[in-house]
Amino acid sequence: FSLFGKMTVGILTLQKHRSGIWVSELLQRLSSIAINVELVNIETAIYDPLQLPWKIVVNRVSDAAPPAAVKATLAVLEAARLQGIPVVNGTSCFSIGCNKISHHAVLASVGLAVPKSRVCRSPADAIESSALLRFPLLWKPNSGGFGAGIVSLPTAERLAELVQHEKLLMPEDGMALLQEQVEPRDGLTYRVWVLAGKVQCAVQVVPGDLGEGSAGSCMCSAVGPQSWKVPSKIAEGVEAVMRACGADCGSVELLFADDTAKYGEEPLYFDVNMLSTLPSGDVVGGDPWQALADFVVSRLPPQ
Secondary structure, three states, X not given: XXXXXXXXXXXXXXXXXXXXXXXXXXXXXXXXXXXXXXEEEOOOOOOOOOOOOEEEEEEOOOOOOOHHHHHHHHHXXXXXXXXXXXXXXXXXXXXXXXXXXXXXXXXXXXXXXXOOEEEEOOHHHHHHHHOOOXXXXXXXXXXXXXXXXXXXXXXXXXXXXXXXXXXXXXXXXXXXXXXXXXXXXXXXXXXXEEEOOEEEEEEEEEOEEOOOOOEEOOOOOOEEEEEOOOOHHHHHHHHHHHHHHOOOEEEEEXXXXXXXXXXXXXXXXXXXXXXXXXXXXXXXXXXXHHHHHHHHHHOOOOO
């Protein structure tokens, strides 16, 4: 793909993710309906900021991109907006998606319950902050994908040990969340995808093991995803989150606490993701990727 030709759809991504499923599946669907597409490596893109060469910009840059790539992405997204070029997942939702701290803020802003957390700027902060939380805890990088860097802290002693031996690492942006770890009922978590303001599909999964000290429930590591019928109250809440983010597409993750005495019966929401991998049509029915491609096409300006 040439950066300098007049392209119809510009898909922003990181170089290492050009063949990632969240890019390749969309590219395949758009190409199948004769839509001209350019994959734009946001880390090295050279362009005229006053005359972008695309009729629509689709942001598929990872929420966990390095700070320099985040800044470069925001520059393109804002330039497109100011030039009147349609953008799929623009600056507002990308900024929120890149910060787990912001996830909690936006979830709470629409009245959804979240696990209690504290922002830490160093591992030593975690010891002081833990006095305000209930063990077990999770150490979560402010920006990170696939569960990377999440560390389970079952006790205060374990936390102190990791801090003492410098095993609790700070992410590149220098911020982390110390969060109460909530055991999910029946060992299940749930992810709900939204497209164009409405629930698109949802799954229930057993969170996967991402290695020592880490665990997550992204589709890349989830065990046995199954289609889930979203209760209407949860659907309304998730759709409200995406509206608050200004997102065209994305997902929200939640669980029901096993310990209802501590956390009650209502779900706890803990992740907002603008780029989570859509489930297979074999799991949820239809073709979620085609639905996303159709939405992109619908946003193209008239010829």
